[in-house]
Amino acid sequence: MSDINHSSQQKRLKKRVFKKIDNDEWSIEELAQSIINGDRKALASGITLVESRANKHRKKAAQLIQLLLPNTGKSIRIGITGVPGAGKSTWIEAFGKKLVQEDHKIAVLAIDPSSSLSGGSILGDKTRMEELSHHQNVFIRPSPTAGTLGGVHRMTRETILLCEAASYDIILVETVGVGQSEVMVRGMVDFFLLLALTGGGDELQGMKKGIMELVDAIVINKADGDNKVRATKARNEYRQLLHYLQPATKGWQTKAITCSAIKGEGIVEIWELIERFIEEISESGVMEDRRKSQSLDWMKQMIHDRLFDEFMNIDGRKEELRRLKEGVIVGEVSPAEAVETLFTP
Amino acid sequence: MSDINHSSQQKRLKKRVFKKIDNDEWSIEELAQSIINGDRKALASGITLVESRANKHRKKAAQLIQLLLPNTGKSIRIGITGVPGAGKSTWIEAFGKKLVQEDHKIAVLAIDPSSSLSGGSILGDKTRMEELSHHQNVFIRPSPTAGTLGGVHRMTRETILLCEAASYDIILVETVGVGQSEVMVRGMVDFFLLLALTGGGDELQGMKKGIMELVDAIVINKADGDNKVRATKARNEYRQLLHYLQPATKGWQTKAITCSAIKGEGIVEIWELIERFIEEISESGVMEDRRKSQSLDWMKQMIHDRLFDEFMNIDGRKEELRRLKEGVIVGEVSPAEAVETLFTP
Structure with missing residues (x-):
């Protein structure tokens, strides 16, 4: 299936969804119930609705989210960033496989059009997360292509809620870091992870401004074969640097660790790290505070x-x-x- | 003169200024001309006008700035931040004295109510910048006390323009770094300087998130006596760290240097550094680009x-x-x- 076919197929689906919703053939209550029941098509349609920029859809989208609200908020929300080439797709594939083995239901979303999820290839036959995308407990949704980054941000926040209502208990939000997208991702996730390249000082220097102070862990991927020594060296440099920087999450020292997504090494350790993180910040109350202020910030942003x-x-x-x-x-x-x-005037 | 007297005196002055302006006894054209002529009282009155939150004054303030516009933009705008205790007042005193010796006219403004300039002490008999505040070529204005930080931000930006129109060719904007104030200062100055404490890793750790990536120089003050060795050590640590961080200004590697404001050591070097900075970014076009985007950002902020x-x-x-x-x-x-x-509705 080519990208063009995929795109026109998407358009047809969208048209069908909107026709049903606009003519009130499909009530928002029915849609909400189908999403809660785990109907994947209903979930996809609901996301299409929140992604719509039409005024008439905004009201209905808000109504849908309001109906789903009691079923939201129970997932672990994880952000992943890293420059192209850092191996995000391979890492998400390895990480996601580990999670579904443990009976988690995971949703993978992207916040910008240039992420590894985008461009239609995800649903094509040469998808980068092939195994993962075919798993029944995995829902993958590329970034909405329309609108400004701010708009994409709003849509992704609402998509998280829809996925939670559909019982996905781990949400991965991916970004390649266009513009202010890391700040946006930080504003919608519990745990934020930077997938970094191996290598010495020069590669650290290429890092985006302030990014290290936004994340809860720096994961140096591709720590395998010839690269292992360099990766370990990079990890030590990051650790030294992190010692001087303020952590992103109160009470949690940002970690630097290595892994090899392709060999599946270090993936379990990262999941254990995230579980420990969630446990600690839940106990300290930081988790609740963060989620509350994220909701208020989001509301403020929407008003503006x-x-x-x-x-x-x-x-x-x-x-x-x-x-x-x-x-x-x-x-x-x-x-x-x-x-x-x-x-x- | 006590703080209370100073404050009530300020209020009386404000009342007088507004009465004149509101009754059109003092036209905005006259006020603008007096500011351009270097009349300090007119400058102070103009600042009082832009600091007013009344709707009727906003229009007149905009009119005043528009009239002064051709006479603005020719100063070097320097931001200074640092925690209380970093010695900002002493440093500004030493730096300012050096500048007035070279026949510069300098204006010192503050962006938050808790800066070392504020609280009325600046005009009292125990001012922290005693010598400087009495110099005829120095204009010191504490932060406006009313309103949110965003409002203070707007007022300070407009105050910079008023001071430039009154031929002040170096503007120092001071902040102690409340809330987002450093980001605001970065958005209104050409060169941004962090006055840091001496000391080892622990003190570096206390630094505000992202601050090192906002500034063009980190100046470790109090590099004198017993402190000199520690200051030099801190400077070297900062240099090492800066090597990994992205510079605030394109084409300019953020510097880390020591000085002793109290002994007057290293002050000349900082001024030379700033002059070199201005020369380099003027040539590269970064200066012009920065000023343009600062104006547009400011406009956008005001609309919102x-x-x-x-x-x-x-x-x-x-x-x-x-x-x-x-x-x-x-x-x-x-x-x-x-x-x-x-x-x-």
Whole structure:
């Protein structure tokens, strides 16, 4: 199945879902119940609904989430980031297989269009997580392709809730770290993991600004064969560095460890580490505090986005803003004056 | 003069300024011209105007800034941060004295109410920057005390422009690093300097998250007497650490250096460093790019703040938001549903 076929198939599915929902053939209550019952098609349709940017769908999406709310919040939410080439797909495949062996139901989501999940290949015959994607207890959903990163962020947060309502008890959120995406992922997960490259100082230097202070563990992948010595060296360098940096989670010293996803080595240890993390922060109350403040931050963000969307929706506003921005750039208009102009009827 | 007297004196001054402006006895054009002419009282009054939170003053403040705009942008804007006890006041005193000796006109502003400039002591008889504050080419303004940090941020940005119009060619913006204040300072200065404590690993560990990746230089103060060896050791540790972190400014490796403000040692070197920095980033175009994107970010921030202010200004909105937040915290209402409720008339 080619990417193009996959994409047009997606579009047809979307059309069918929206037709049913818009004509009230499929009530939101029914949809919610089917999701709770574990119907994968219903889950996929629900996600399609929350990904819609149409005004009429937003209300229904909120209604759906509200109905599912009592069934949410019980999963472990894990974020995974790492540059392309760090081996994220292979790592998620190895990690996911370990989890399904232990009877977990896992959902894999992506937060940006350029993640390893995206581009349609995931459902094609050459998927990068082949074994995992065929497992009945695994649900894989690539990133929504439409909209800004902020919009993708909102959709992914809501998709997490839908997956939880469908009894997925471990949610993996993947990002390659475009723009502010790591900050967004940090704002929606319990445990955040950086998959790093092996190697010396130069590779550490290439790391994104502030990323080490956002994550709970740095996992140096590909610690196998000739690479093992370098990986261990890198791990020690990270440990030394982490000693000086503030941890992302109160009461938890960020860890640096090695693993080999391809050989399946160190995967069990990472899962044990995450379980210990969840236990510790649940006991200390940090987990509850984090989830609460994540919800409030999310709410605040949505209010700001909505206000800005409505403001920009006025006829001629975009053109006016563009013109004023140009004035600000060339130094003819002060930002204060530009804002006054925008707000003067 | 006690703090209380100072404060009531400030209030009287404010009242007088507003009376004149509100009654159009003092036109914005006259005020602008007096600021450009270097009239210190006019400058102080102009700052009082931009610090006002009244709606009627916002329009006039924007008008004032617009009039001054052609005379702005020509200073070097330097941010200074450091925990209380790092010796910021002494350092600014030493640095400022060096600059006025070279015939610079300097303005010292603070971004948060708890900075060393604040609390009224600055204009009292026991000021911490005694010599500096009496110099004719120095203008010191404590932080505006009213409003949120975001509001203080806006006011400080506009105050920078007013000082530039009054021919101050070096602007120092001080913060003790409350909340997001360092990010705000980074967004309004060209060069950002962290004044750090001497000492070993433990003190480095106490450093605020991400701060090292925001600054262009880490200055270890109090490198004198018994402390000199420890300061040098700390500097070397910082250098090692900085090697792994991404620099705040493209093309400029963040520096770590020692100085002794109290003995006046290393102050000249810091000024030379800043001059070199400005020269290099001006040539590379990074300076222009930074200033442009700072203005656009500022404009965007103001639009968002304004929209949120207007939204919250509706009768009963605050109470409604508080109630919805509680619902979100206890898990009864989803953030999405809460936002829908807020936006449903």
